[in-house]
Structures are given as structure tokens and as C-alpha cells.
Amino acid sequence: MNRTTSPDKVWLASLVLACCCILPVGVADAAKDTPRFEIRSAYAELEDAVYFLHARINYPLSKQALEALQSGVEL
Structure with a gap:
């Protein structure tokens, strides 16, 4: 049985992996602010x-x- 992976599947898997690696960095930066x-x-x-x-x-x-608050605005 020949197990070849199509270039489209490799590209899609690479894109998903890259997003999973980059997403936490963006969330951490947003949380700091x-x-x-x-x-x-x-x-x-x-x-x-x-x-x-x-x-x-x-x-x-x-x-x-x-x-x-210091100028008198109430919460």
C-alpha cells in the first residue's frame, strides 16, 4: 500500500500547525494590555x-x- 500525502494536505497541515504556534503569542500579548x-x-x-x-x-x-473619579464622577 502506497502512503503518499498530497501537497494540499501537507500545506494545510503546515498552516494549521503555524496558526497553533502563533495564536498563543498573540493572546499572551493581548492579556498583558x-x-x-x-x-x-x-x-x-x-x-x-x-x-x-x-x-x-x-x-x-x-x-x-x-x-x-478624582473630579467627582460617581461609579
Whole structure:
């Protein structure tokens, strides 16, 4: 049995492999530019049959957002 691969299949497989190698690099670069919030701590308390969630969250804000908050704009 002769196992030959057509040039079209080789080209397509090479293209898919290249995309799989390049895609994570682009995603990682985009993730660096995206501000993320960070949950510093969190805990829940049960009080009168109601759960209350207490959390310390770090919200990184852009320069424009910080200026708006400092000038009196409410969230």
C-alpha cells in the first residue's frame, strides 16, 4: 500500500500547525494590555439565614478613569 500525502494536505497541515504556534503569542500579548481585577481576599458569613460575601478586590483603573473619579464622577 502506497502512503503518499498530497501537497494540499501537507500545506494545510503546515498552516494549521503555524496558526497553533502563533495564536498563543498573540493572546499572551493581548492579556498583558488588559487590566484585570485581583481578589485579594474573600470570605462568606451566614447571618440570619443570609450569606454575606466580604471581599477585598483590587481594580486597576486607567489614568482617565482615575482622573474622572478624582473630579467627582460617581461609579
